[in-house]
Amino acid sequence: MEELEPLLMIPGPTDLPDKVREALARPMINHRGAEFADVLGRCTEGLRQVFVTEQDVLTLTSSGTGGMEAAVANTLSPGDRVLALSAGNFGERMAKIARAFGAEVQQLDFEWGAAIDVGAVQRALRAADKPFRAVLWTHNETSTAITHDTPELCRLAQEHGALSVVDCISGMAGSEFHTDEWSVDVVIAGSQKGLMLPPGLAFISLSDRAWEATAGATMPRFYFDLVAARESLAKGQTPYTPAVSLFFALEAALEIVLAEGMEAVWRRHRLMGEAVRRGVRALGLELFGDVSHASAVVTAVRMPEGLDAKELLTRCAEREQVTIARGQGKLGGKIFRLAHLGMVNEARVLRMLEATARTLDRMGYSCNPPEALEAARTAWVEDDEVVS
């Protein structure tokens, strides 16, 4: 039997393009020299286009969670009231960080699988006896495969004098996102998602309002001090030693992504999501959550009654060489997730659907894989007709 190329179809890290892998293997250079300054400059410029912002985008050597901590610790003070919107695993994390650093957090919980209810947020903002300093949420909640209404939430936050702090770690360069147009005050992204890099870099951009807030913010920070990062960036450096190899890879990845163009990247993800959802439905499976807010980068599917999610993942990885994702937190065992993020195209989506269907079939769930593929194909066939 021919050796199958493994496919990593989890919502990050994603498979890496060859050019990114080649860049990772480049010889090391002095991180305080002119060559690194050039790399950093080109990366920063490229990231501005990905974020669609005129602001600096700062690159931190950390995972996305480090970027979330930077967002909180640089703009808030202990005792500040913040409103944390949580509808999944990553929304919870933002609230935890704010609490760990001494914020007075009011957490508004929404059902996992639901979109954040904008009306409920408005009521909470209006009902506040003391104004909220910031509203925190996750744009693309990978744990439930839901994308929240960030433009509307930003509008509400601004109306009530609060900063909007948005975790877009899994969404950036996949899900449509307009930092400046939507007036997002702080946005965080990660490397191992739509940018198709290994994990290890976080990206963060602040609005003028958010930069002003850093001056009065007293939560402690040193490694994640964004003012220090901005000052160093102006000199073509980072305050502390950067993960140089990941910057080489970032430059290569940005070339790929920007050659495609942001509009095309967003459209590709949207289409792949539509294809996956059609395929899943054609298999008789039930999509999890509010599909009217379906994520462009990952799809959550309810496990069929009586079947074991862990077995599905293990068998799919071992026999089909396709790694799909488990449910997280309280959704563990109840759903599985199919990512269509970063290095994703029609062939990869079809192989993921076929591998999933075949494995379910072997586990005793009767379904018709070719039907699923045919249903998925209709997504891009229809789109071609619309575009042409």
Next chain:
Amino acid sequence: MEELEPLLMIPGPTDLPDKVREALARPMINHRGAEFADVLGRCTEGLRQVFVTEQDVLTLTSSGTGGMEAAVANTLSPGDRVLALSAGNFGERMAKIARAFGAEVQQLDFEWGAAIDVGAVQRALRAADKPFRAVLWTHNETSTAITHDTPELCRLAQEHGALSVVDCISGMAGSEFHTDEWSVDVVIAGSQKGLMLPPGLAFISLSDRAWEATAGATMPRFYFDLVAARESLAKGQTPYTPAVSLFFALEAALEIVLAEGMEAVWRRHRLMGEAVRRGVRALGLELFGDVSHASAVVTAVRMPEGLDAKELLTRCAEREQVTIARGQGKLGGKIFRLAHLGMVNEARVLRMLEATARTLDRMGYSCNPPEALEAARTAWVEDDEVVS
């Protein structure tokens, strides 16, 4: 003219072995799967041997400075009195971090180029009206090329009931270090030094005493929460997404380092340092600082009167393709530094010395490069005689 291979001879990052570069380019995997758990397990076991400790060595996705912040924030509380020993650029940094997180820092400054005066530390510890919770210092101060007396300082700290928190970022896997034998309570290392990896990982190990201290320590931490890191490690994971490619590289680097053996690695660095110092003296140049505490991984040299340090570095890099290091902080322009760290052997040391000598000669500093090489060679010739 034949193309010269560039040589990176700064005290980190260092050049990368081919096997490390190949590992960096490996396809991505699921960071929550069994394959990553195996990589993490082997890395942790290897790091234990490098640190010479029975404790867990935790790997953080950050630069070494992130590891320093983790050390402080996990073991101390705001208002805790700490004694920070500073004799260079990196000693200053430890004190700054402790201050940023609310410690009451008494800083004991020593002349740059001097070793930390153990007697002065003892007097400060004795004179304290309120006991110090911790003593912080840098084992190998790269900015001045001095290695401090860590075993004796640890003994003093313990005698006075204080934790010893030691930045060994540039020293680990180069300079001899015995974590358990010296009773170091917290030690931090970095990837881009003796381990010959790209920057982006920090390593940290805590003694039983230090782990106990984490329970009462109230400085805020989330991304750098070491208890969370230890709990995840027990499950073959990291709390937040790790820089997977750097872990692949770490595994490869540890194989190289441990095949040589820690004693041999330390001896190689010590010898290369001796060779460089002999070469430098043979050129008529003056070594900077207290040579009786000369670092095993980097040598600081006074700039000859009337010559420009920046010009030396630029010309050496451009014409000789050998990158050496500038002076940092208040030593800028006054010294230059020759690293003998990580990927270092006789051939590389000789080329670095010759490149430096030739460049100085072209700048009008009259010297005899072959004499320097001959003097350097005597270091390992004598050592061979001692060993055989």
